[in-house]
Amino acid sequence: MKLICTQENLSRGLAIVSRGIGKSPSLPVLANILLTTEKGRLKLQTTDLEIGITYFSGGKIEKEGGITIPAQLFLGYIDNLPSAKVKLEVKDKTLHISCENFEADIKGIDAEEFPLIPKIEKKSICTVAASDLKEALSKVSFATALEEARPEIAGVYMNISQNLRLAATDSFRLAEKTIKLKQPVKGSVEVIVPSRTIQELIRIISEEAKDVDVLVSENQIAFRLDDSELVSRLVDGKYPDYKQIIPKEYTCQAILDTGDLQSSIRTASLFSKTGVFDIKIDIRPKEDEVIITSESGQVGSNVAKIKGKVEGKAEKVTFNYRYLLDGLDHMTASQVLLGVTGDATPACLKPQDEKDYTYVVMPIKQ
Amino acid sequence: MKLICTQENLSRGLAIVSRGIGKSPSLPVLANILLTTEKGRLKLQTTDLEIGITYFSGGKIEKEGGITIPAQLFLGYIDNLPSAKVKLEVKDKTLHISCENFEADIKGIDAEEFPLIPKIEKKSICTVAASDLKEALSKVSFATALEEARPEIAGVYMNISQNLRLAATDSFRLAEKTIKLKQPVKGSVEVIVPSRTIQELIRIISEEAKDVDVLVSENQIAFRLDDSELVSRLVDGKYPDYKQIIPKEYTCQAILDTGDLQSSIRTASLFSKTGVFDIKIDIRPKEDEVIITSESGQVGSNVAKIKGKVEGKAEKVTFNYRYLLDGLDHMTASQVLLGVTGDATPACLKPQDEKDYTYVVMPIKQ
Numbered sequence: 001m002k003l004i005c006t007q008e009n010l011s012r013g014l015a016i017v018s019r020g021i022g023k024s025p026s027l028p029v030l031a032n033i034l035l036t037t038e039k040g041r042l043k044l045q046t047t048d049l050e051i052g053i054t055y056f057s058g059g060k061i062e063k064e065g066g067i068t069i070p071a072q073l074f075l076g077y078i079d080n081l082p083s084a085k086v087k088l089e090v091k092d093k094t095l096h097i098s099c100e101n102f103e104a105d106i107k108g109i110d111a112e113e114f115p116l117i118p119k120i121e122k123k124s125i126c127t128v129a130a131s132d133l134k135e136a137l138s139k140v141s142f143a144t145a146l147e148e149a150r151p152e153i154a155g156v157y158m159n160i161s162q163n164l165r166l167a168a169t170d171s172f173r174l175a176e177k178t179i180k181l182k183q184p185v186k187g188s189v190e191v192i193v194p195s196r197t198i199q200e201l202i203r204i205i206s207e208e209a210k211d212v213d214v215l216v217s218e219n220q221i222a223f224r225l226d227d228s229e230l231v232s233r234l235v236d237g238k239y240p241d242y243k244q245i246i247p248k249e250y251t252c253q254a255i256l257d258t259g260d261l262q263s264s265i266r267t268a269s270l271f272s273k274t275g276v277f278d279i280k281i282d283i284r285p286k287e288d289e290v291i292i293t294s295e296s297g298q299v300g301s302n303v304a305k306i307k308g309k310v311e312g313k314a315e316k317v318t319f320n321y322r323y324l325l326d327g328l329d330h331m332t333a334s335q336v337l338l339g340v341t342g343d344a345t346p347a348c349l350k351p352q353d354e355k356d357y358t359y360v361v362m363p364i365k366q
Numbered sequence: 367m368k369l370i371c372t373q374e375n376l377s378r379g380l381a382i383v384s385r386g387i388g389k390s391p392s393l394p395v396l397a398n399i400l401l402t403t404e405k406g407r408l409k410l411q412t413t414d415l416e417i418g419i420t421y422f423s424g425g426k427i428e429k430e431g432g433i434t435i436p437a438q439l440f441l442g443y444i445d446n447l448p449s450a451k452v453k454l455e456v457k458d459k460t461l462h463i464s465c466e467n468f469e470a471d472i473k474g475i476d477a478e479e480f481p482l483i484p485k486i487e488k489k490s491i492c493t494v495a496a497s498d499l500k501e502a503l504s505k506v507s508f509a510t511a512l513e514e515a516r517p518e519i520a521g522v523y524m525n526i527s528q529n530l531r532l533a534a535t536d537s538f539r540l541a542e543k544t545i546k547l548k549q550p551v552k553g554s555v556e557v558i559v560p561s562r563t564i565q566e567l568i569r570i571i572s573e574e575a576k577d578v579d580v581l582v583s584e585n586q587i588a589f590r591l592d593d594s595e596l597v598s599r600l601v602d603g604k605y606p607d608y609k610q611i612i613p614k615e616y617t618c619q620a621i622l623d624t625g626d627l628q629s630s631i632r633t634a635s636l637f638s639k640t641g642v643f644d645i646k647i648d649i650r651p652k653e654d655e656v657i658i659t660s661e662s663g664q665v666g667s668n669v670a671k672i673k674g675k676v677e678g679k680a681e682k683v684t685f686n687y688r689y690l691l692d693g694l695d696h697m698t699a700s701q702v703l704l705g706v707t708g709d710a711t712p713a714c715l716k717p718q719d720e721k722d723y724t725y726v727v728m729p730i731k732q
Binding site: 076080081082094101102104105107263264267270271299300301302303304305306307 | 448467
């Protein structure tokens with residue numbers, strides 16, 4: 001292999017693919033980046049056997065070939081080079097790098113020893129605007145379950161049909177966001193994508209990215225961008241029928257300033273009982289106000305009052321403040337609707353200018 | 367105690383004094399902030415028995431008094447309040463706080479249980495411009511020894527006479543910086559200030575601060591700003607006579623671009639042997655260049671070439687790259703002088719537009 005490319009391209013590509021390396025790779029070659037030439041471009045690839053990331057960099061290929069070299073070392077070296085042309089040449093299992101006054105030899109492992117990254121040969125199922133997808137993924141993925149005890153909810157649910165519907169829950173709270181497809185799909189496809197895949201996808205989608213093509217096979221999913229691609233296994237299992245827990249109406253609802261609600265919950269959180277995370281929300285339609293209180297015998301107590309537009313019957317509900325803040329922190333609307341029905345059924349937070357985003361929280365039973 | 371002050375003042379004061387709380391306070395009251403009234407102002411104080419931090423906030427005092435309350439809780443609560451007037455009132459060992467629609471009660475401990483923070487009653491020894499002091503402290507303090515095995519070099523040396531001279535060393539490298547006093551001092555005062563005190567002082571000196579008055583007693587030092595004061599014990603011991611190791615001349619010197627030298631050392635660092643941190647610097651007066659190399663059998667090797675103005679006899683010296691980078695990272699000049707004399711005597715880095723800053727590094731013996 002012998003080629004010339006720019007330091008900028010190489011640095012950008014390495015930043016993307018190096019994220020595909022696992023925390024403690026089980027084989028030395030899994031800590032390496034695979035460099036190969038393909039159709040006049042340099043292809044960079046990494047995998048942890050669960051996900052695979054590929055980046056294509058333009059360049060002047062003088063001789064085809066490939067090698068794998070340690071990812072962290074290569075990334076660190078390229079990042080410190082001046083922004084100029086970089087020459088790469090493989091000789092005797094060693095990559096020789098030169099750039100202006102810098103020269104280095106990095107010892108590698110044969111390209112043949114690198115595991116095969118699965119390819120989905122089918123046509124893409126759908127295409128979405130990259131910025132829409134990135135935003136939607138950020139707005140749901142935080143709600144996934146952390147533990148692997150129930151693997152099906154440790155991922156993000158994706159339903160591709162007329163729209164792309166994304167949902168995540170850990171059984172205490174749920175986030176759902178729907179976005180438009182470039183073209184509606186006939187029939188529907190349902191998959192569960194591992195949380196880590198979603199996190200890496202969010203990182204890979206740059207500000208400049210336009211579209212993302214989504215490809216699905218029996219047990220794999222691929223997200224294809226202009227210059228890069230992420231392939232991942234799917235989570236095996238059936239996603240819970242979460243639609244039934246989203247309340248359709250409320251006995252009591254309040255439209256509040258999002259910032260007021262956030263700061264009131266935050267001050268209350270300081271006084272909630274250690275390990276319980278409980279705060280009380282008292283919704284008063286008569287006074288058109290919401291009172292948020294918390295008390296811990298050891299430290300003291302707190303009361304915050306928020307004025308708003310309150311309708312229905314008076315309700316007092318206890319929540320885990322962390323779940324409320326998690327949801328509010330992902331809302332950009334200035335007004336939010338809080339809808340409750342008694343102190344034991346799911347409550348809803350809905351940003352007022354974003355109808356396609358819903359956040360549901362279970363109260364703490366008293 | 368009963369008073370009114372602004373949320374901004376209180377929040378700023380709490381950010382400053384809360385840093386004075388130790389990591390694991392030995393007594394509950396040491397995790398608290400002491401609030402008292404003094405000469406029409408609210409005084410906030412914390413201590414870990416080694417350092418004490420005081421902040422004075424303007425306010426309308428309606429009733430004198432005092433209390434101590436948990437620092438983290440108070441800081442978190444005040445930070446989340448709207449920027450408005452805050453009322454504080456002590457009743458029955460509890461601080462009642464109210465601000466617009468927020469109200470809280472925080473349980474405290476009597477002010478009498480708070481340890482006495484020493485006061486230096488003498489006049490100040492010298493005054494320095496706050497920005498000069500902050501910059502100089504940052505430029506030397508990183509070089510102090512981490513271990514407590516030799517407590518005298520785990521602090522920053524201060525020599526107050528015609529100027530203020532600051533030095534720090536861990537015996538492998540040394541940083542020295544001299545700054546002007548507002549007025550020269552008769553005679554001279556030498557002290558060693560603990561590293562943690564220096565770190566907190568750097569944080570306390572804000573962008574807006576003008577002057578810092580320095581006060582010294584037998585075993586205490588105080589730094590006094592407009593609205594705050596830091597008091598600390600001094601390190602007991604004699605600082606090593608470091609002046610003798612600063613080289614006065616070199617057999618070989620090179621004036622180089624600071625950025626080129628940094629990136630060359632950084633790329634070389636990636637190939638240095640694990641745990642040795644060694645890189646080789648080859649200074650070549652004939653070619654007017656400096657060659658930086660490193661090699662590790664396992665990963666590969668690297669060569670970087672820097673053009674510069676080189677004088678004297680050719681030298682090859684091995685350094686710990688971390689010490690070189692530490693020094694260079696604190697230099698803002700575009701050009702730096704590297705002066706060496708053989709491969710076993712201290713070498714010098716001097717930024718070319720900052721004559722009062724000197725950084726000395728010991729080579730690694732081969």
